[in-house]
Amino acid sequence: MRKKSREMSAEWALEVFDKAPFITVSMASADGNPYGLPLSLVRTDEKTFWFHCATEGKKLDVLKANPRVFLSAVTRCRPLRGPKDGSFTLEFHSATAVGTVDIVEDENTRKEALRAICMRFLPHQMEGFEEAVSRSLQKTAVVRITLTEPPVGKRKQYDANGDEMKYGRME
16 A cells, blocks of 8 residues: 555454445456456455355356455545645545455355345345245355455545544544
């Protein structure tokens, strides 16, 4: 990271992932071509993220050929004029991480991952979960991402006095 003064902790980065409406998952196909998609992920512990998709398609083909992925998310993104010098700038919270994927075969694990995804995005609609899963489980793939190194957080944010909050300063 070029500006170490903006680096935040791994725990802070995980919070950014939790708050982001989607996380971009970047990967590379067997021939090295890049491929990335914004996906609706849920995190269940410090190293584990989940998403679901169709049981066939380009995304799964790429992941089967090369299971290494890069995650990125941005929240609190706001363009503004610098409070002290009037420069054009951007406040943001961002997080990145590296991991590997595996396509989950165990039915109970798949159901629990889908439950976690639904609880994140539709917690007030869970009364329909069992019926929906019984209808769609056979045509739904579940993918687990396991982080292989701690996530990295970065922030540019100003306080009420117009000073940039550096070195992990919180208020």
